[in-house]
Amino acid sequence: MDYKVADLSLADFGRREIRLAEHEMPGLMAVREEYSAAKPLRGAKIMGSLHMTIQTAVLIETLVELGADVRWVSCNIFSTQDHAAAAIVVGKDGTAEDPKGVPVFAWKGETLEEYWWCTDQALQWPDGSGPNMILDDGGDATLLVHKGAEYEKAGAVPQATEDDPEEWGIILETLRRTIAEKPGRWTETAAGIKGVTEETTTGVHRLYEMAKAGTLAFPAINVNDSVTKSKFDNKYGCRHSVIDGLNRATDVLIGGKVAVVCGYGDVGKGCAEALKGQGARVIVTEIDPICALQAAMDGFQVTTLDDVVDIADIFVTTTGNFNIISAAQMSRMKHQAIVSNIGHFDNEIDMAGLAKIEGIEKIEIKPQVHEWRFPDGHSIIVLAEGRLMNLGCATGHPSFVMSNSFTNQVIAQIELFTKTEEYPVGVYVLPKHLDEKVARLHLDALGVKLTTLTKEQAAYIGVHVEGPYKPDHYRY
Numbered sequence: 001m002d003y004k005v006a007d008l009s010l011a012d013f014g015r016r017e018i019r020l021a022e023h024e025m026p027g028l029m030a031v032r033e034e035y036s037a038a039k040p041l042r043g044a045k046i047m048g049s050l051h052m053t054i055q056t057a058v059l060i061e062t063l064v065e066l067g068a069d070v071r072w073v074s075c076n077i078f079s080t081q082d083h084a085a086a087a088i089v090v091g092k093d094g095t096a097e098d099p100k101g102v103p104v105f106a107w108k109g110e111t112l113e114e115y116w117w118c119t120d121q122a123l124q125w126p127d128g129s130g131p132n133m134i135l136d137d138g139g140d141a142t143l144l145v146h147k148g149a150e151y152e153k154a155g156a157v158p159q160a161t162e163d164d165p166e167e168w169g170i171i172l173e174t175l176r177r178t179i180a181e182k183p184g185r186w187t188e189t190a191a192g193i194k195g196v197t198e199e200t201t202t203g204v205h206r207l208y209e210m211a212k213a214g215t216l217a218f219p220a221i222n223v224n225d226s227v228t229k230s231k232f233d234n235k236y237g238c239r240h241s242v243i244d245g246l247n248r249a250t251d252v253l254i255g256g257k258v259a260v261v262c263g264y265g266d267v268g269k270g271c272a273e274a275l276k277g278q279g280a281r282v283i284v285t286e287i288d289p290i291c292a293l294q295a296a297m298d299g300f301q302v303t304t305l306d307d308v309v310d311i312a313d314i315f316v317t318t319t320g321n322f323n324i325i326s327a328a329q330m331s332r333m334k335h336q337a338i339v340s341n342i343g344h345f346d347n348e349i350d351m352a353g354l355a356k357i358e359g360i361e362k363i364e365i366k367p368q369v370h371e372w373r374f375p376d377g378h379s380i381i382v383l384a385e386g387r388l389m390n391l392g393c394a395t396g397h398p399s400f401v402m403s404n405s406f407t408n409q410v411i412a413q414i415e416l417f418t419k420t421e422e423y424p425v426g427v428y429v430l431p432k433h434l435d436e437k438v439a440r441l442h443l444d445a446l447g448v449k450l451t452t453l454t455k456e457q458a459a460y461i462g463v464h465v466e467g468p469y470k471p472d473h474y475r476y
């Protein structure tokens, strides 16, 4: 079995934490029980590109329990929990000397070259074949397959320009190398994929862009827009883990400080609430009048970043957009202001522009916490090098909320793998009855007792007693 992780001796520690996590992931354990006999994913060869955490370990072992053959990478260079990766490689019945688990190519602190090497490794099985399913978070695996096939068809891989981000050059070099090693590989890989299930907002945005451009090569299920994913993971998950990230990285007192949250979508709402809960005076920036109005009615000041960049103590970007905080704005910040991002990619904060400032000095306080000292002597503290700080500086969302997300992932994988013919190329969301099923699976653990509609009440509001309870256009 091929794999590359930091340290297999961490496997027992990972296994102990996986055991505790399983108790906190009732949705995943319920689908394991429901489907382990039928094994609907038998024959599925799933390549997963999703933060290699303890919670993801429970997802992986659920997919395997349902019959799948799995290979895995993280979707971020800092988000892997090495003990989780070790436990998955060793497996329940293996040892560090004789691992019997799942091939994982991930470790905390990968270089970008190593990250794309890992993604390439997980996209090819030992017999040279590719996956027939992708489980993606942010779309990097989907991107590599699509661009590889595109450049094979074009007969050449373009050169990166000096304006391109460094990572784009690394992706092109990865494709140049892999196409030279096995011409036609990516075309064959793309043709063999039944579909992809996408975890997050930014990855879903990429899918809709490809569908609109007519370049999407296989069907996709948008897991992010299951209500029981984005209205839980994105909001309540970040509500928990943004504070965890700040505390583990800096231990700064949040109470009494001024915190700026850029973006007031699902993630921004969770972050703003959490920082307010810690006693910070929270200021929101937004482009969308509806989200801005929501923020104002939730009691937050809403203004532009330029208005407050020199008075705030803590910054968190949550937009899924890029160039939210510029180098010039960072140079205007208070001494030891904390700058962080919790959006999927690291382009929300202009790290490249910051590094180019004449005379700037980068001082490592500890891994994923850096002091950037400006020529005038004042500093800012940047978390996780601008990458998502809840997974770079902490352990991401807790198991219970990830159980919601990952139960959607498993259902989506089953849908796409077993009913492929019902999904012509395009982007889909799961039907509401499955969304409600995911919610139901998590109620007992929180002591929730649902009220049952009478037939007359159901008729009165035009629904079935057993649901679905809302029209598709309902906004939760």
Ligand SMILES: NC(=O)c1ccc[n+]([C@@H]2O[C@H](COP(=O)([O-])OP(=O)(O)OC[C@H]3O[C@@H](n4cnc5c(N)ncnc54)[C@H](O)[C@@H]3O)[C@@H](O)[C@H]2O)c1
Pocket (backbone or CB within 6 Å): 200, 201, 202, 203, 230, 233, 234, 237, 238, 262, 263, 264, 265, 266, 267, 268, 285, 286, 287, 288, 291, 318, 319, 320, 321, 324, 342, 343, 344, 345, 388, 389, 390, 391, 396, 397
């Ligand atoms: N770190 C995590 O654990 C985690 C979890 C879930 C999602 N995410 C990622 O977080 C990001 C946000 O996700 P979301 O679901 O909240 O998306 P969303 O679309 O619901 O919210 C983003 C908000 O940012 C606003 N925005 C866009 N550009 C802006 C700008 N220039 N200035 C101010 N506001 C701007 C938008 O109007 C929107 O309201 C995505 O990249 C997503 O993939 C991360």
Ligand SMILES: Nc1nccc2c1ncn2C[C@@H](O)[C@@H](O)C(=O)O
Pocket (backbone or CB within 6 Å): 050, 051, 052, 053, 054, 055, 056, 137, 199, 200, 201, 233, 234, 237, 344, 391, 395, 396, 397, 398, 402, 405
């Ligand atoms: N503990 C965890 N394990 C795996 C992934 C985790 C996570 N915490 C946050 N994400 C990121 C998710 O919120 C992902 O769904 C996203 O949307 O980015």
